[in-house]
Amino acid sequence: MAENWQLHVSPGADNDPVFVGVGEIPTGKFPDRSFIEALTKVALLALKDAGMVPRDIDTIMLIPCLHGAADQADLVFSRMVEELGIHGSAKSSYMVHSGGSTSDNATRAAHGLIATGHAQNVLVLQCERWGSADLNEMITMLAKNGIPGEWELPTGIQFNAIGAMITRRYMHASGSTAEEMASVCVTLRNWANLNENAMFYHKPLTVEQILASRMVADPLHSYECPPMADGACAFVMTSTGNARKRGLTTAVRVAGSGGCVSHYCLSQEADQAVLGWPLAAERAWNQSGWGPQDADIAQIYDSYAAVTTTGLEGIGIAAKGEGARWCAAGHGNPGGKLPLNTNGGLLSAGHTGVGGGTALLVEGVRQLLHRAPSKRQVENCQRAIIGGSGGSYMDAQILLLERTKLGA
Amino acid sequence: MKTPAIVSEFREGLAQGKLLIQHCQDCDKPNMWPRYACPHCQSENLGWLQSKGEGVLHSFCVLRQGAPAGYEEDLPYAIGVVKLDEGVQLLVRLEANRPDDWSDYLCDDRVSFVAVDAAEAERRPCAQFRRSPG
Ligand SMILES: [Zn+2]
Numbered sequence: 246m247a248e249n250w251q252l253h254v255s256p257g258a259d260n261d262p263v264f265v266g267v268g269e270i271p272t273g274k275f276p277d278r279s280f281i282e283a284l285t286k287v288a289l290l291a292l293k294d295a296g297m298v299p300r301d302i303d304t305i306m307l308i309p310c311l312h313g314a315a316d317q318a319d320l321v322f323s324r325m326v327e328e329l330g331i332h333g334s335a336k337s338s339y340m341v342h343s344g345g346s347t348s349d350n351a352t353r354a355a356h357g358l359i360a361t362g363h364a365q366n367v368l369v370l371q372c373e374r375w376g377s378a379d380l381n382e383m384i385t386m387l388a389k390n391g392i393p394g395e396w397e398l399p400t401g402i403q404f405n406a407i408g409a410m411i412t413r414r415y416m417h418a419s420g421s422t423a424e425e426m427a428s429v430c431v432t433l434r435n436w437a438n439l440n441e442n443a444m445f446y447h448k449p450l451t452v453e454q455i456l457a458s459r460m461v462a463d464p465l466h467s468y469e470c471p472p473m474a475d476g477a478c479a480f481v482m483t484s485t486g487n488a489r490k491r492g493l494t495t496a497v498r499v500a501g502s503g504g505c506v507s508h509y510c511l512s513q514e515a516d517q518a519v520l521g522w523p524l525a526a527e528r529a530w531n532q533s534g535w536g537p538q539d540a541d542i543a544q545i546y547d548s549y550a551a552v553t554t555t556g557l558e559g560i561g562i563a564a565k566g567e568g569a570r571w572c573a574a575g576h577g578n579p580g581g582k583l584p585l586n587t588n589g590g591l592l593s594a595g596h597t598g599v600g601g602g603t604a605l606l607v608e609g610v611r612q613l614l615h616r617a618p619s620k621r622q623v624e625n626c627q628r629a630i631i632g633g634s635g636g637s638y639m640d641a642q643i644l645l646l647e648r649t650k651l652g653a
Numbered sequence: 654m655k656t657p658a659i660v661s662e663f664r665e666g667l668a669q670g671k672l673l674i675q676h677c678q679d680c681d682k683p684n685m686w687p688r689y690a691c692p693h694c695q696s697e698n699l700g701w702l703q704s705k706g707e708g709v710l711h712s713f714c715v716l717r718q719g720a721p722a723g724y725e726e727d728l729p730y731a732i733g734v735v736k737l738d739e740g741v742q743l744l745v746r747l748e749a750n751r752p753d754d755w756s757d758y759l760c761d762d763r764v765s766f767v768a769v770d771a772a773e774a775e776r777r778p779c780a781q782f783r784r785s786p787g
Pocket residue numbers: 677678679680681682691692693694695696
C-alpha cells in the first residue's frame with residue numbers, strides 16, 4: 246500500500262505527548278485484593294513515578310475489565326475520579342476498549358488529546374481479576390467475545406481453540422516444530438524469572454516440560470495456554486511542554502504507530518499465519534523514521550506463541566517463517582539480540598485480560614525510562630516496539646516508542 | 654427477539670442438508686457470513702445460493718477440554734476454518750476420521766460438506782465437513 250500517513254506533532258515540540266510515569270502491582274492470584282484497591286495503588290504508583298499528585302490529572306482514561314459488569318460500570322461511571330479525590334477538578338473520565346490492543350488505542354487517544362490541547366495530564370488505569378474469577382464462567386463468557394453468536398457459537402469454539410488454529414496454521418506455513426513453538430514460551434519464562442511482579446517468577450520452564458504437559462486444544466499443550474491472572478497497572482502521559490515545566494529531563498515519546506483491523510472473527514482472516522501485522526508495521530515504520538534493526542526491545546502481544554511469531558515476522562524482526570526459530574535460537578532472551586517481552590508477557594507474567602497488552606506497554610515505557618530493576622533493565626534502552634492484538638486477533642497494533650531528552 | 658431471517662434461513666438450509674451462501678442479487682457476489690447489507694455494494698437485495706460444499710481447510714484444532722457451557726458433552730471435538738471454492742470462508746465442525754481421532758487431517762486438505770439430520774442441525778446449527786476422498 247502506497248500511503249504517506251504522518252503524525253502531525255514535531256519531536257520535542259511543546260505539544261509533543263510523552264509518557265512520564267508507570268505503576269504496577271504483582272500479577273497472579275490475589276483473591277483478597279479488591280478491584281478498587283488495586284486501581285488506587287497503581288494510580289498512586291504511576292503518579293509518584295511521574296512526579297505528580299492526583300490534582301495534576303485532568304483526564305482519566307480507563308482500560309476495561311472483563312471479569313464483571315459491576316466493576317466495569319464503576320470504571321465507566323468515574324469512580325476513580327472520586328477515589329483519587331479529583332472530583333470537581335477533573336475534566337473527563339472515560340473508557341477506551343479494543344480488547345487486547347486497548348493499550349495501543351488508549352495511547353493514541355491520550356496522544357491526540359494532549360497534542361491538540363483537549364487534555365494536559367492523562368492517567369490511564371487498568372485492573373483485571375481474571376485469576377480470581379470462576380474459570381468456567383470466563384470460558385463461557387469469552388466464547389461470546391469476538392465470536393459471532395449466531396454463526397459460530399454452535400461449533401463450540403472458545404479462546405484456546407482460536408489460539409490453536411492460529412498456531413496450527415503458523416506451524417504449517419513456517420514448518421516450525423512443536424519444540425520451536427515451545428521455545429517462545431521458554432523465552433518469556435526466562436524474562437518472568439527476572440520480574441518479581443510476574444505470576445511465574447522463580448518458576449523455570451523447559452521445552453520438555455511444555456511438551457509433556459496435557460494437550461488442551463491440539464496443537465496447544467496446557468503450558469502453551471495463557472494463565473488467567475489478577476493484575477493492575479497504570480501510566481501517565483503529558484505534553485513535552487508540561488514535562489519541561491515540571492523539571493523532568495527524560496521521557497518517552499511516540500515515534501509512530503500503525504494498525505490493521507483484519508477481521509472480526511478468526512474465520513474471516515485471510516491468512517492466520519500472517520494476521521494484520523505487515524500492514525500495521527508498514528504504517529508504523531512510515532511514521533517513525535527508524536526500522537526494526539534500530540529497536541532495543543520488543544513487547545509483542547503473546548497470549549499464544551503464534552501471535553508473537555506472526556508479529557515478529559510482520560514487524561520485520563524475524564524473516565518470514567522464522568519467528569519461532571528466532572526464539573529457539575535465543576534471540577529474544579535476556580542478553581539476546583533483541584530482548585522480547587521483558588516482563589514475561591501474558592504467557593508468563595500472567596494474562597490479565599485486556600490488561601496483558603497494557604502490562605507489555607508499561608514494561609516498554611519502564612525500560613525506556615531506565616526504571617526497570619537492574620537485573621532486567623536493558624542497557625542504554627532507547628527504542629521499543631510495542632505490538633498489541635485484540636479480540637480474536639482482529640487487529641495488529643504497533644506503537645514505536647523512543648526515549649527523549651527534554652531540554653530546557 | 655425473533656431470530657433474524659438471514660439466520661433462520663441459513664439454519665433451515667442446514668436442516669435440509671444444504672449449505673447456503675448469501676448471494677447479492679445486485680453485484681452477484683457471495684457473502685459469508687451473511688450480512689444485512691451487501692458489504693461489496695451495500696445492496697439489501699440479498700438471496701441465497703447453494704454451495705457446492707467443497708473447499709480447503711485453512712486451519713483447525715481439536716478441543717479436548719474447556720468447552721463453553723452446554724458443549725461439554727461433545728468433547729473432544731474439532732473445529733476448522735474452510736475456504737470454500739466459491740471464495741468465502743466459514744467456521745465448521747470436522748467429522749472424526751475414527752472415533753475421537755482427527756489425526757488424518759492436515760492444513761490445506763480438500764474438505765467436503767457433510768449433510769446431517771435435522772435433529773443434529775437443530776442441536777448444533779453449524780456446518781460439518783470431512784476430508785474429501787482421494
Ligand atoms: Zn452486492
